[in-house]
Amino acid sequence: xxxxxPLRQNLIKGLPYGILxxxxxxxxxPLLFGTYQPVADDFPFINLIRNGGIISHFxxxxxxxxxxxxxxxxxxxxxxxxxxILVITTHFLASTFxxxxxxxxxxxxxxxxxxxxxxxxxxxxxxxxxxxxxYHYMLGTAFFWLNLLVIIKAYSYPNKQTFFFFVIYFxxxxxxxxxxxxxxxxxxxxxxxxxxxSKFKLKKIRRKILTMYxxxxxxxxxxxxxxxxxxxxxNSMPKNTSLNPETILSVYVYQFSNFYIFQPLLNSKSIPFxxxxxxxxxxxxxLIIICTYLVxxxxxxxxxxxxxxxxxxxxxxxxxLIYIILLLLGASLIYAIGGGFSVDTRKKYxxxxxxxxxxxxxxxxYFKCRIKLFQKNFLTLFIVCALGINTNWLVxxxxxxxxxxxxxxxxxxxxxxxxGSLRVEWEPDLYKAWPTMHQTWAFRMDDDWVLNLAIKDRxxxxxxxxxxxxxxxxxxxKNLSRWGLSQDNIVxx
Numbered sequence: 001x002x003x004x005x006p007l008r009q010n011l012i013k014g015l016p017y018g019i020l021x022x023x024x025x026x027x028x029x030p031l032l033f034g035t036y037q038p039v040a041d042d043f044p045f046i047n048l049i050r051n052g053g054i055i056s057h058f059x060x061x062x063x064x065x066x067x068x069x070x071x072x073x074x075x076x077x078x079x080x081x082x083x084x085i086l087v088i089t090t091h092f093l094a095s096t097f098x099x100x101x102x103x104x105x106x107x108x109x110x111x112x113x114x115x116x117x118x119x120x121x122x123x124x125x126x127x128x129x130x131x132x133x134x135y136h137y138m139l140g141t142a143f144f145w146l147n148l149l150v151i152i153k154a155y156s157y158p159n160k161q162t163f164f165f166f167v168i169y170f171x172x173x174x175x176x177x178x179x180x181x182x183x184x185x186x187x188x189x190x191x192x193x194x195x196x197x198s199k200f201k202l203k204k205i206r207r208k209i210l211t212m213y214x215x216x217x218x219x220x221x222x223x224x225x226x227x228x229x230x231x232x233x234x235n236s237m238p239k240n241t242s243l244n245p246e247t248i249l250s251v252y253v254y255q256f257s258n259f260y261i262f263q264p265l266l267n268s269k270s271i272p273f274x275x276x277x278x279x280x281x282x283x284x285x286x287l288i289i290i291c292t293y294l295v296x297x298x299x300x301x302x303x304x305x306x307x308x309x310x311x312x313x314x315x316x317x318x319x320x321l322i323y324i325i326l327l328l329l330g331a332s333l334i335y336a337i338g339g340g341f342s343v344d345t346r347k348k349y350x351x352x353x354x355x356x357x358x359x360x361x362x363x364x365x366y367f368k369c370r371i372k373l374f375q376k377n378f379l380t381l382f383i384v385c386a387l388g389i390n391t392n393w394l395v396x397x398x399x400x401x402x403x404x405x406x407x408x409x410x411x412x413x414x415x416x417x418x419x420g421s422l423r424v425e426w427e428p429d430l431y432k433a434w435p436t437m438h439q440t441w442a443f444r445m446d447d448d449w450v451l452n453l454a455i456k457d458r459x460x461x462x463x464x465x466x467x468x469x470x471x472x473x474x475x476x477x478k479n480l481s482r483w484g485l486s487q488d489n490i491v492x493x
Contacts, residue, residue: 015300016113017096020120022293023385024092027121027392028129029286030400031084034277036076037403040443040450041133043457045073062232063225068136068178076132087129090138095120097145098353104152105313105320105357106364114381115360121388123261123395125349127441130399134346140179141350147171147218148189154214155193155313164214172221180229181350183222184330190218192323195315244340251332255355257343260436264394269433274390276397294382301378317365324358344442398430398437405476405483406445407454412474412483414460421464421471425486427478 038046048056054070075083095116102112123129128137147168154164172186193215194208209215264270313320331351335341409424424446431437431444438444445451452462473486 012109012300015296016099016109016116019113019293019296019300020095020099020116021092022289022296023117023121023389024088024095026286026289026293026385027123027389028084028088028091028396029282029289030277030393030396031087031129032081033084033279033282034081034400036080036083036132037400037407038076038454038457039131039133039403039406039445040453042073042076042131043453045069045133046077047457049073050077058232060234062234063177063228064233065136065179066177067174068139069133071139071178072132072135075135083132083135087135087138090135090142091120091129094138094142094145097142097149101145101148101152102357102360104149106360108364111360111364114384115356117381117385117388119353119356121385121392123345123388123392124258124352125345125347126261126392126395126399127344127346128349130396131346136179137181137346137349140175140182141353143171143175143178144182144186144189144350145353147175147186148192151189151192151214151218152313154212158212161212161214165217168214168217169221169224172218173225176222176225179350180225181334181347182331183225184333185327185354186330187219187222188323188326188330190215191326192313192315195319195323196313244336247336247341248329248332251335251341251351252328252355254341254343255348255351257436257439258348258352260343260440261345261391261395263436264398264430264434265391267433269428270394270398270430273397273401273430274394276401297378297382321361324354324361328354328358342442343439345440395440398434402430402445406451408481409446409474409476409483410451410454410458410460413451413463414455414458416485417460418472418474418485419461419463421466421468423467423469423471423473424465425473425475427476 045057048060049070052059054066057066057070071086072083075086098119099112099116102115103109106112106115125137128134150164150168150171154161154168157164168190175186176183193212194205196208264273315323331354332341335347341347405426412418413422426446443450446465448463448465451465455462474483475486476483
């Protein structure tokens with residue numbers, strides 16, 4: 001019996017990663033079929049990278065998101081279907097890094113796994129997964145959590161600080177070259193190495209800061225990035241610095257907008273898009289994955305509670321709480337100096353794991369022993385995952401449908417030489433079925449700047465979308481799946 005204990009321990013340690021993998025594949029499964037349809041900013045960056053590669057990006061934007069944007073756009077240039085594979089792979093890797101960090105910071109297996117599933121199975125930041133130009137949020141977040149794992153490792157190895165310093169410094173730069181939204185959070189993250197003293201003694205803290213110098217790597221890496229950014233930036237930079245100090249807290253006040261993703265579940269016009277583009281083959285594949293997934297969950301819940309672990313970090317509770325809060329404030333500080341925060345979902349991709357980390361800490365320290373509802377329970381976890389997966393299928397289906405109609409509209413306008421003012425009538429009108437849809441994107445597909453980018457890429461002339469009843473009316477025929485020019489300019493009341 002004892003000979004099987006190591007095997008059982010390895011199995012229980014590996015099962016959560018298998019569950020995460022199957023959860024991610026299930027949640028993002030619709031991205032694996034169909035052809036990616038470029039939207040808005042995709043077009044100029046496709047042309048930029050197609051004509052000169054990463055050098056063109058560097059010449060025009062310096063190091064700003066050079067790694068993240070280049071990787072995302074490159075995935076749709078030659079093989080558009082590859083984008084889904086790239087997104088699922090990155091999403092899975094990010095989920096494993098976050099799960100492992102939760103496990104080391106909070107302890108246990110079930111709680112970190114539940115929190116990681118809550119973060120990555122629901123489409124809180126779905127625009128980063130569906131829109132190629134926003135992929136850099138995924139890549140920057142993944143590298144941040146990998147870097148945090150190395151920082152946690154460095155905490156336990158005081159005699160290997162030089163090695164960890166260079167690794168952390170490198171990962172800091174790679175994360176910021178992908179996306180700068182976690183700049184201040186990364187800089188703060190290294191201070192974890194210096195925590196642990198139960199009483200404030202200046203001499204001990206000073207000695208720890210000097211001897212555990214790997215904690216300086218994120219700070220110096222962040223400073224290096226800022227210096228490189230300013231030295232190499234050009235006049236065509238799309239981001240301007242402006243102060244909005246109230247954003248530091250308002251970022252989290254506006255997190256109620258996370259619930260916008262559930263609105264299409266409540267409307268009969270949007271619900272059918274859960275299975276948009278699915279075929280008999282895709283249904284067969286998904287059934288096989290679901291069966292495997294259920295077996296994995298069942299095996300996981302058969303293991304006894306004794307395999308639960310504790311956090312390896314000997315850090316007082318108050319210090320850990322302050323550290324997590326500082327990470328959150330660092331994540332919002334970038335928006336306080338970068339023009340403010342909007343509720344489009346791509347920006348939430350990097351925020352949600354940090355918010356859930358705070359939730360997990362509060363649960364672990366204040367509510368776990370008082371509330372038994374979310375103890376290790378197969379049904380609870382299954383319901384959470386099922387809701388998240390279903391919501392992902394729906395929002396991805398709607399994005400794919402709308403991006404297809406958007407490109408068909410641009411094709412129609414250019415092929416028929418239509419310019420000037422026009423009205424666009426969407427049928428079905430998903431902007432009415434999902435009233436906050438455009439807020440989760442930060443634009444409508446028929447916004448002038450969005451539509452004109454697609455038209456310009458096709459060599460057409462710009463148009464102006466208006467509600468003027470005298471403008472030309474362009475209507476989508478859902479039965480024929482094509483746009484047409486209507487002579488009816490009467491506004492329906």
